[in-house]
Amino acid sequence: MLINDNQEQIAIATYGLTKIYERNIAVNEVDLQIKQGEVYGLIGPNGAGKTTLIRMLATAEEPTKGEIYLNGDRLLQDDTNPHLKQYLGYLPDDFPLYDDLNVIDYLDYFARLYKLSKPLRKQRLQEVLETVNLENKRNSPIATLSRGMKQRLSLARTIIHQPIILLLDEPVSGLDPIARLEFRQAIKLLQQAGMTILISSHVLSDLAELCTSIGIMELGCLVENSSLDNLYQKFSKQQILISTLGEYDKLEQQLKNCPLIEHWEKLSQKNHYLAHFTGNLEDASELLKQLIKADIPLHNFHCEKENLETIFLNLGHQQTS
Template identity: 60%
Template sequence: MKQTPAVKTQNLTKRFGRHMAVNDVDLEIYSGQVYGLIGPNGAGKTTLIRMLTTAEDASSGEIYIGGEKLRSDRPQPHIKRQLGYLPDDYPLYDDLSVWDYLDYFARLYDLRGRQRQRRLQEVLELVNLEHKRRSRITSLSRGMKQRLGLARTILHNPTLLLLDEPVSGLDPIARQQFREVIKTLQSVGMTILISSHVLSDLAELCTAIGIMELGFLVESAPLEELYQRLSRQQIWISTQDDSQQVAAWLSQSAKVEGIEQARAGVLKMQFSGSQAEAAALLRSLVQSGFSVYDFRCVQDSLEDIFFKVGHQQSS
């Protein structure tokens, strides 16, 4: 029996006057997935997320959350309680303490008594802010504020988490801390949609990726499938010999193409062979008398795949 998607859209479209922000998008995200949404500014990512959160009405098309259709003519609070939404401009009340801020929102979610106290403690520990519970929000670093925003977003224990550029402007340490929280949420089965320009973070976190261009969802697939289908293998060779001679020798291999000199003494090339064939290539290089001191096989990154898909769309 086919699994019901946690999120599904059919022909989802949003127009602002003559501008088509989201164009006929069919999207499926399954329970437990971490789905990364990538694309340039203006591609329609934020508009799509806002429609999924019911903050923006669709011009046409349909949205299903857990198999139930979202409707604009009725409130559907039971669906909205399943959603946790962290926009890129979330509100923080700087004069409040961390605990009072979360307590305020917990009351709005109708968490009561010991349940509320227990849940506040749980989310503070999850985002590693328990030691800041009495601190004023204005004293927090940007990374701490982002984690506090995430804590507020998950207070009511949603099943679907929608994050729009949550690591924007964070330093590497703060991004790592945020990633660890997301991994924890994934481990307990939460479904997560995350939009970000930091593709290295998404490559580490996500199980599936969607790529948007000019309002269209031009790719949507499990991450491993994207790598298998669109990622090329490169070999980087560092040698003490004349690079042109090494390149001429390598060009005789049917598995090697696109040889370039990356820098002095270092060549990079596309390689279409297997790991065994790469090992054989290295062995032949050495047996032919070349002095090789570094030989590395690397796959195209998610960023490489993104640029490749963008180039295909524009050509």
């Protein structure tokens, strides 16, 4: 069993993991450690290597070089360690559903493929339907399900054999906000049950809500890898949203004169301003006092940290500049 310096058990570890297609390096020397029970978010632009990395972890793609360990055991591509593959649940972004089956028959089919005994099959079918909130659709034809329901059904199929490591590649792509919320709720239940989850997504607000750690990929390399808290601490700057009922020139002059404001911008709503602030909360309080003292009719003064999407965009700009 792999253990890190903090005596935490490592569920997924890679060393020098590389995938080369002809002369194109899709994944380049990735060293990664994901602790047991973590929800690890993998982000990056299209073509960064996220899907290739996940496919190698799922044994759907053979590495050009490098090593993969699951719970401390070396994962090989041949048939010498089938027990390791039982650890895995893999949901690619293009897995087909069988529209001519109903929900329960579809899940039962996969439970049989995993050779679950009849009593365990019955138990697991009920458990996964409850996890993904599809109990009331158990006898419905798959063709009648919404896109969000189909994606939750795919998740149920992925966890039917009780994996302890879950690999999700763009699972909420194309889903509406309600369907994304329902999918997040299912992931949270699996997280609470102690499952280790690696999830790639372009919907960074979802990852910010779910993940404990984040990896950022660029051109096949893992360019950032840290806990979400450390990422915010390292890269997230303070910003202040200010709204006023008037005295725009006076407010803008105050913003220009404040040495703790790196820059500011007027938002599309004419009375809203966003200031990028380098001070602490006490400094922000002092700024508010100054604006009130200047008789500026404020109706909103809200301090917040930059979100994960802003951090990602800023890091991407740094990589290309």
